Amino acid sequence: MLNYLILRVCGIDIKPKYPFIGSTIRGIFGYALRQACCVYVNLKCKECEFKGSCAYFSFYENEKTPNFKLNIKLNQPNYDFEIYLFADAIKHLKPVIIAIKNMPSIGLGVKKLPFNYKQIFLNQSEITNAKIDDITPTFLTFTPHFKGGNYELKTITPLRIKQKNIYVKNSLDFTIFIRQIAMKFGEIIGEEQPKFEVHFDKIEQNFSFYDITRYSNRKERKMEFGGIFGSMKIYGLDERSANFLELATLTNIGKSVTFGLGKISVRQLK
Template identity: 25%
Template sequence: MSILRQTDQKTEVENGPGMVVGDYHFRCTLTREALLPAYKGSTFRGVFGHSLKRVVCTFKNKECHECLLNNRCLYAKIFIDESTFDPEQKGAPSIPKPYVIKPPKTINSHMLEGDAFDFHLLLFGDVNKELPYFVYAFSEIGNLGIGKRIDGHRAGFVVNEILHNEEVIYTDEEKTLTGGTYGNSVGLGKTPAPKDEPFVVQVFLETPLRLKFGNHLQADLPFHVLIRAALRRISTLFNQYGEGEPDLDYKGLVKRAQEVEAVDSNLHWYDWKRYSNRQDKSMLMGGISGSVDYFGKLEEFLPILRLAELLHVGKQTTFGLGEFRMEVMR
């Protein structure tokens, strides 16, 4: 588990580099009837992009790569690939975005006026300082509407309140954020040494998981593939938005992960479709769903898995994909 020390001002990581992560819980109520897909991550992420651009864009008739302010713009920072501004970056590994939208968990597609729903927004690093823009953008989505049109109107909603660290920091009545610094510093802490005692870890995929290994999307989940994805996610995020990637024996961890067995797998492939306004076409976004039990010498991997639980793993994490939880069975 991340080894954290609570202080009066903030939470600090005792060992190793840290990264600030803010988990903001939005509680909302629909003001119109809604038709939404079963998995709502793409819908929320898509309308969020449009709304944020409306909120922050100064030169609305310019493309981002032509804009004088693109190196300072929040929209460009979290939505536009580096290769758009620097042709030399084409073909380079993409930099992970500093946010995740965890959409409503309900699979209901038809929701009624007055229905409540909630979602979470994760922010990484200094982008937590831009929280007011995110709040304003989501409030504007509520005014503009979301989902398919019913009688010519999309579903509106009200952001009733936002919680951080289980404390209310915003209400619709006040429409202001309470003062303070948002986000907690998280990290791996001191990685435990490998132990001889084997045990079982159960992994439950809460949202579809899209992983590539050997340049192919995976339909199963060997433990070493999960650990590779977790290490990649942690190291790239910490390098970009934290205090640098953790000093780990990456090759040794992957080698030892190959010795862990999947002893009970209930995984299946889940296909869902999203529409890309930018590319003007529908796209299949399948991923692995279900659960899998691993057995082996797992002690040293627990801090990695616990941190990856928070950060998500795999592709399209901004849509909320790649969320999992684990249970240790000793």
Template identity: 25%
Template sequence: MFEHIKIFTLRAAFSAKEKGTLPPYLGSTIRGILGHCIREFVCQKPKTKCFMCERRDNCLYVKCFSNTGKEGGAVNPYTLHVLIDGKTEWNVGDECVFDLKLFGSATEQIGVYLDALLAMERKGWGVNRIPFQLVRITEAETGTLIYAGGKTWMRNLIPHSMSVGEKTAKTAMIRFDTPLRIVTGKNLCHSISFETLIRFISRRISLISQIYTEHRIEWNEEAIIEQAERIQVCEEQFRLVDFHRYSLNQKGNRLDLPAIEGWAVFDGDLTELTPILEAGKYFHVGKGATIGFGHYEVFYDR
């Protein structure tokens, strides 16, 4: 299922060159540096905000990194997932590893993202501008080398089709290992029903498919939601995460992004809905996917 969506995952490993302190969750920091690097490469009007720029429809920065929301909403063709969490004190030689997953038309511009990753070692990280050295870039699923020791293997930048199938299951445990922000109205959900989860995942898949593959997924949303409503939460444990990030557009340069982390166990006839759950592991769910929010694991009973 979803074979029409091309994907490619760049796994980058950086090594700290100096001691220093960084935020416990680095998704926002890494996205910020990547964005600066891409914008420096391609932006012809750096003093103009993207949504006001007359070049935005043909701008690689907008297309690849910061969609201004022209069609279907401001969804972007990538996700970040930092593989280390909670670490604040960094010593020389400590490694930061993260995945940059690309979807659809973004896989046709892998070179832009690769150049940005290479340029990241010329930028300092965090408030104290800690220098990091790029150690390697691999394709996350196969481990194939893309960059190491100053060499780049462009021939290994080959996207592949997403393929997820059904899993026979009556019980699923879903563990959200990064902050989760599902907002209904203006209110953060402090616990998650299965119907809400499927609704938000399927909507995100539809938007990414429509915008970045030009393929409109035809599915019976009403039937899917009715089926999801029959799945029950039998146990859950969530905690509130008081997350904030730096933002030039906010008063005091602080943007508050409250979220939750935790897990839930769902019971019911899950089999036909498992492809959506499996696809969601690639796309994430909820707000903030481009800084790594909404990443999860699923464990089935069979």
């Protein structure tokens, strides 16, 4: 089981110029979150006495896997987005909401274009005009239900993932892939997952490389940001591996899920 919350921002009145909005949204959210959290404005995060309880440090400066993800799609007609908070990241809900409410005045992109939104939802409840202290969330709980069988995986955003220390460009080692999902789950809940065997009869893959570049303000240069895009069919998959595959539809998988990469859908085949 995995506890989580979903914050959804709807009706943003600026249209994107590019197919991938994840870098823009993550950048403005990070800026707003630091404003919401920071006690010592000019102090480096790692030197701050409050870093252990700081949402910004946890989400942006921590060397461990951040327990949040950005939920977007390619080629969106707008900048609407969702932020998922997993496990212990749920405790940072209030500064996250403050950051989201401050994002319009900070502005989008390099030109920092101010914008408006229509609604903010926490799970299914609207909190657009709610006072922060009046918000009492009810956690959502994910419990996998997939059984052993045949499945089809499709990428919704590019899957940027390393296997054997190399970024995958066209095909996955499926056994390693399932174990990477299990490892990510263990990092999220803070419990190392026991080793297990991955059983399947055969797989069919149809991936190609989807190229994305983004500009890093920290490194002051453009960076490659692409991943594989396409689909895969898995036949005769064992139940435990199927459960982890289902889990990845919630958490995303691979590198840069906080930008919205690694979003997949999975359906059972007859």
